[in-house]
Amino acid sequence: xxxxxxxxxxxxxxxxxxxxxxxxxxxxxxxxxxxxxxxxxxxxxxxxxxxxxxxxxxxxxxxxxxxxxxxxxxxxxxxxxxxxxxxxxxxxxxxxxxxxxxxxxxxxxxxxx
Amino acid sequence: xxxxxxxxxxxxxxxxxxxxxxxxxxxxxxxxxxxxxxxxxxxxxxxxxxxxxxxxxxxxxxxxxxxxxxxxxxxxxxxxxxxxxxxxxxxxxxxxxxxxxxxxxxxxxxxxx
Numbered sequence: 263x264x265x266x267x268x269x270x271x272x273x274x275x276x277x278x279x280x281x282x283x284x285x286x287x288x289x290x291x292x293x294x295x296x297x298x299x300x301x302x303x304x305x306x307x308x309x310x311x312x313x314x315x316x317x318x319x320x321x322x323x324x325x326x327x328x329x330x331x332x333x334x335x336x337x338x339x340x341x342x343x344x345x346x347x348x349x350x351x352x353x354x355x356x357x358x359x360x361x362x363x364x365x366x367x368x369x370x371x372x373x374x375x
Numbered sequence: 376x377x378x379x380x381x382x383x384x385x386x387x388x389x390x391x392x393x394x395x396x397x398x399x400x401x402x403x404x405x406x407x408x409x410x411x412x413x414x415x416x417x418x419x420x421x422x423x424x425x426x427x428x429x430x431x432x433x434x435x436x437x438x439x440x441x442x443x444x445x446x447x448x449x450x451x452x453x454x455x456x457x458x459x460x461x462x463x464x465x466x467x468x469x470x471x472x473x474x475x476x477x478x479x480x481x482x483x484x485x486x487x488x
Contacts, residue, residue: 264418293474305419305465305478318473352418359474361407361426366418 265289266367268353274373280341283370287334287355293317294336295356295364296328300349311336312359343374377402377470379449381479388486394456396482398449398466407469408449409476410440414462422464425449436460456486 265288275281287294296308307320311330322328325343330336340347350369356362379400388394400406407426411419423434430442440451451464466479 264420266418295474295476297476304480307475307477310473310475312473318471318475320475354419356474360472361424361469362474363409363421363424364474364476365421366411368418 264365264367266353266355266365268351268367268370270370271368272371272373274375275343276375277343277345279343279374280339281343281372283338283340283351283353283372285336285338285353285355285367287336287353288365291355291357291365292334293356293359293362294330294334295354296322296336296338297352297354297366298349299352299369302346305352308338310359317359340372345374348372348374377406377468377477379408379466379468379477379479381464381466381482383482384480385483385485388456388484390458390486390488391455394451394453394460394484394486396451396464396466396484398451398479400447400449400466400468402468406449408440408442409467409469410434410438410449410451411465411467411478412462413465413481419465422451456484458486458488460484461486 267286308322310318354364354366409424410422467476
């Protein structure tokens, strides 16, 4: 167990809908990262927050947004969902950033029908 | 751009034999390299990382990796594979100071009894 928790484990929804994925980092970690894993694109970095502020952005669609709250948990919001958004979404956390090891949560499997 | 490549989609090895999973990298500057393992329906588990120092890095579960600057490689090794090592292995490189990881495509390891 990495100490990173993600809810829900599974999510099934329809095209056009909006969902929110939640992540709680390990105790003491200030940075949260979101990744998407799909068969097509592999593991892709989406976005990173450090102590409530956005620090790095990857190939995140405009329909997706995230935030990190004062208690350091983070939420990833996915809207206007398309079939191609079906994937495993992972959250990771690290103490600060950079060379610190990132510890991954168990993921949320999103299925868009 | 920083990137890693895993040239093998799958590696098959008999239990008890040495296991090697290959990774090559392309970076400007000093590379910071990581190995993760993913078991079915689980998140990524950290195995080891190379930041600086000794070229031979020891990690979890008996794994080690050798950093080779001249060959731009960071191969993962285990002297004696176990059936329980069967999983998907990812090599990753740090692409910025904030912690954005670029992952390889992954190598499926199959260890047969």
